[in-house]
Amino acid sequence: MTAFDRVLQEVDERCREQHIPMLGQEKAEFLANLVQTAQPTSIVECGTAIGYSGLWMATELKSAGQGRLITVEIDTGRAHEARENFRRANVKDWIDSRIGDAAEVLQTIRDPVDFLLLDNNYSNYFPCFRAIESQLTDGATVVADNVGIGAAGMADYLNHVRSHYESRTHWFETDLPWVKRDAMEVTIYRKPH
Template sequence: MFEAAARDDETEARLPGIRPDERAALTAQELADAVREIYMPISADGGRLLYNLVRATKPTSVVEFGTSYGISTLHLAAAVRDNGTGRVVTTEMSRSKAASARETFAATGLDDVITVLEGDALRTLADLRQPVDFLFLDGWKNLCLPVLRLLEPHIAPGTLVVADDVDLPDLGPYLDHVRDTANGYHSVTFPVEDGLEISCRL
């Protein structure tokens, strides 16, 4: 999967172009459909870090915003399986990506610890009633803060919240939020690929 993801730039080049001024006018669903062939994965080192964080914290409920083709989900689910407890609830807006991810989860034998919520995460996660013991945010960057705020009532003190791609400008409002301790987080940037922001709920 990482080999396929390494060709993301080639894949994007042959897709119908979306100019920067057009992106702003697209809905999250339209943008997800436009880039449905692009993997947009976490890095290999980022995946290993996620695995270690989940192994160390032993969360019962892991929530992921943004499955794509499921590379990060596999790292989270492998850690849950190796811990011997817990489940991963993940979200994906693209129907074709969600279908492909489900096939991969079944092929790896991790599908029994993964629940895929298909559609707009702000809607699918609104029905979540369980505590969030570990949160990974890797969907559209401008939606990371709204998703966090949606889930904050379910996030207990000591819970880790991790976001990918700190270098992307759209993540700015989220980073401003978690880097201000007045908002109830202690945050540190981990320098791997495009950067992971690891925040502890205070």
């Protein structure tokens, strides 16, 4: 087992034991495929937790030999734990871990962003999307988690992306202790003319 696989397994187990939210393997594999297809140069993630989804995305960047993940977490303890996990998994050089409220941190990003993952409490999705919108590239992939269980709490975001862009809902059976069926929304962002 590689160092990466060992850390991923430990993070998975710790999330299940401590009820720390994470994507789970089914959604993470789907996300990794999206990253492979998009070949992004810059990914932004809202909601690091202890790094489960970050590990999946960073290993794709590392395999491709290009790109960077900026991941934002409001909980300092979780962010520090994630950094340690990234270091132990040998992917830290691909990740810029920031601590703070994502909607505020995103406003400080000046580089173009071609992949966005929203996973930081439903009511934050639309403010985060708005905060980074000016930096999103034409054709950027925008992924929102918990669209099945959290649709009501992110109705402003979902109404916006579904009425303005090509947007699809993907359903998953999961084996997480806290949810057995949920969805992700994948939107292809288009710059206004």
